[in-house]
Amino acid sequence: MSITRRRFLQGSLAAGAAATLPTPFYINRALAQQEPLRIYAWAGYFNDAMLADFTDKTGIPATFTPYGTNDELMNSLRASAGEGFDVIMPTVDRVPGYLDYDLIQPLEESRINWSGALDSAISGSETGGVVDGKRYFAPSDWGTEAITWHRRYADIDRANLSYADLWNPEHGQGVTVRGHSALVGIGLWLEREGRLPHPLLDSYRSEEAMRANFDVILEEAVKHKELLVQFWNTENEAQAAFRTNGAIIGQTWDSTAFRLIQEGDDIAYGAPKEGALAWMEGFVIPKNARNPDAVYELINWYYTPEAGAMFVEATGYNSTSKGATELLPEATRNFFTDSYTEQDLENLWWWPIQEPWYVALRNEYQDRYLSA
Secondary structure, eight states: OOOOHHHHHHHHHHSSSOOOOOOOOOOOOOTHHHHHHEEEEEESSSOOHHHHHHHHSSSOOOEEEEEEEEEEHHHHHHHHHOOOEEEEEEEEHHHHHHHHHEEOOOOOOOGGGGGOOOHHHHHHHHHEEETTEEOOOOEEEEEEEEEETTTOOOOGGGGGGGGGGGOOOOOOOOEOOOOHHHHHHHHHHHTTTTOOOSOGGGGGHHHHHHHHHHHHHHHHHHGGGGGGGEOOOOOOHHHHHHTTTTOOOEEEEEEHHHHHHHHOOOOOEOOOOOOEEEEEEEEEEEOOOOOOOHHHHHHHSSSSSSHHHHHHHHHSSEEOBOOOOSOOOHHHHHHHHOOHHHHHHHEEOOOOOOOOOHHHHHHHHHHHHHHH
């Protein structure tokens, strides 16, 4: 049976009870058009064609400022006390952290055309996106971080792919990873082999378990550090590792492989047997947004097949807009089916909620890894 983004989201993201959603929605477009919508989102998420289409459909001008990491986004909002932008796009696991610093506001759900979003994405984003009965997060896209490799130079057994394959000495100095997520990938590999003192998920529940696990993980990571050609932190850095810096294998986002393949490189992307690291992102309104009316216009524009398809073509990630898949070029649809088997999709490892204490410790271990 063939796999599609839409069928996957309809079946695999559903979690918890279905949300009770109000059906009518109302936007004060006249108010929204009075000043530009200020979008702060991941680099590459809005191109000129998308911004022009949004303005054409709504009459609202929009500006786009990119960021490269969740930490950059959080630090920017904390520095400005939630001012400066009207909408941000964090991953759902980081949303509770924004509430800890009182930086975001709940969504007025009646103003959103939820019928344009996949039901499973709405219910699947309740963990993290709904806090104390209030929804702060409208899901926009999902993707994974797994293994990208150059077919010509890396000998990979796709059926038995593992995070351990990154550290095969035969790759020489040809590996690229992101510091903190590479530690998680190594943790999943060690957990599968019974080499962690606690289940990896316990690392997100207590500092004691986190330190016990990550001491073991860091020791293993440092053993293989001579194989690294480059650490990456942003999308552009991950792509550059393969384009110009000699990487032949890496733990990267799916978009990295997608864009390299678009350029004609002989690249493959696959989920290891421990599970691809999976995430979901969405629209969140900062507490001191100047133009929240325009944010609801943006969400409703995005929850159309045409806007969702434009997003996928621009990024390589998977839209939560209903009908977007049917409008995608064949090459884009093929990347998804070539990258994931049915078993891969059932075995995704969704990022747990990352509380501020965990992020601080994670960064401590990442810094020790980078400087070792």
